[in-house]
Amino acid sequence: MVDSPGGDPGTSPAPLAPLAVSVDDVRNAQKTLSGVARSTALEGSRHLTALVGSPVQLKCENLQRTGSFKLRGAYVRIAAMPAEERARGVVAASAGNHAQGVALAASLLGVRSTVFMPVGAPLPKVAATRDYGAQVRLHGQVVDETLRAAQEYARETGAVFIHPFDHPDVVAGQGTVGLEILEQCPEVRTIVVGVGGGGLAAGIAVAVKQLRPDVRIVGVQAEGAAAYPPSLAAGAPVALDAVSTMADGIKVGRPGDVPFAIINDLVDEVRTVSEDALSSALLLCLERAKMVVEPAGASPVAALLTAPGTFEGPVVAVLSGGNVDPLVLQRTLRHGMAAAGRYLSLRLRLTDRPGALAALLHELSEADANVLDVSHVRTDSRLGVDEAEVELRLETKGPQHCADVAGALRSAGYKVIG
The missing domain is CATH 3.30.70.260 (ACT domain)
Incomplete structure (x- = not known):
């Protein structure tokens, strides 16, 4: 949480603007997702518990439908659209997880979907997105180019653009992860979650802090794609000149406006982790927890490995996704074995x-x-x-x-x- 700037002695700080998402929004999203998204398991980790010195449990969103938490926000966003907007169809841009979440959500709701993906997107992710019912268009070498193409398509056709993190409905949907954590581990003291654009961390913070303000929320970013630390210092979203990380799920160069306001107000701390730590964490999840996760999904575990004695337990680490390309997994495991x-x-x-x-x-x-x-x-x-x-x-x-x-x-x- 970032302290509010102080004024002159004797003056009261300006009141904070109301947040775009409330715990009631998250509760309503949970009702919307009933029978759609799984309430994913919370698995204890003896190995991490010994390292951290406090009980550690893993929130297994890598076992969610489509392999990540993204279905939650995408479904809530599309379900809230009026019939006239649904009739125009939806469009999204993504290298993988958001693409699959939008494709399945739209299919379940009977909405036509088009998903733009980079030309070099892993073939298993492209195939899965098509299998979930989306029309896939390959465009651009990087996600920023793909995003512009999707937005242009929305302008030309009238399709509704589904943002991966910068919308209140998306944040509310992702926040249902936080409600489940409180239900599954009422004694939780710290929640550690990866941060890209910020939708998942913001949603969890809204759900948890309004019900349990004593729980500490720690966000985690890759060192090469850490837009939140300078943004929090500046008090507004700051775009990075370049991003570079193996963790493509959190490889975002600028925080979203909606999640930034929430994270600035409710998240206690945002840490960064190295590429070595990410690959070591992925290796640990595979060997010790028997969990296949992508590098972004392993980022909370990387934070635990980097500074194990700094987390008050019980700790819940959110494994946000498991959609890792086999070739990337092979390279990352080699990197992790070298780092270890x-x-x-x-x-x-x-x-x-x-x-x-x-x-x-x-x-x-x-x-x-x-x-x-x-x-x-x-x-x-x-x-x-x-x-x-x-x-x-x-x-x-x-x-x-x-x-x-x-x-x-x-x-x-x-x-x-x-």
Whole structure:
């Protein structure tokens, strides 16, 4: 929560404008979603509980219909439209989660939907959006170009543009996650949630703070797409010049006006996490919680891993989505394993003679390191006449094992140079 600016001594601060969404709006949205959106499970995590030092539970929106929370807001938004607007159809722009949420919501409500997606959108997400009933149009290389195309389509055809986060009905729909958390974990003290444009965090804050003002709400952004910290400092949405993160679900360059006002008023803190933390969190969710999540969905877990002793429990971390492209999952898991010390890359020099490489591999076997890749260089101006350079990528068991392997090689007389 950002403190209101102070005036002169003895003067009263200006009253805050009423928020665009109330807890009653969220309750009404919950009624609208009855029989449509699942009340997703709250799963305890012994591993995270031990790390954080307080009970941690995971709110599994990755198990929601369409694989993310987005169905909630999209359905509430379209359901609230008058018949005349529904007849014109709806249009949206998205790289994945919002696309699927709008497609299914429109299909359930008998509304025609068109979804613009970037040309490079993952094929599984494009296929799923079509399967949910939308007409998919591929346009642009980045979401901003896709967004402009969708808005132009809305102007030309009269279709209603469904914004992914900047509308009161969307925020109210996402806020039903907060009501479920209070029902499932009445003793909750901290809720940690990923933040992109801010619709989910704003909705949860409205639902929770008006019923339980003692609960702390912590938003999480990727360091390379963190528009909220400068916006909160400025007191108004600030657009970033560029965004870069593996977490495409929270890769948003400017906060929405509606969610920003709510987050500025009700959210206690917004933290940022690194790419290493995101990939490590995704790996942890897969290995320890048996949960497939996308990098954005793992961002609350990344925050817990980054500063584990700073959260009062019980803690609920919202896994906002699980729609991760298999190729992205593969790359992210490799990154996460490297960040967790499960891979070790080394360069070393040895005497270029028969059996030298075999002897090196024997040393690595004795150190219980699994060799993934070997590159053997004999012709380089940096090398002596009788030298060879070997680059190795090894699978290891963690940071201490990495240190032990490197130490064993040095003890055996090898010159480790990187």
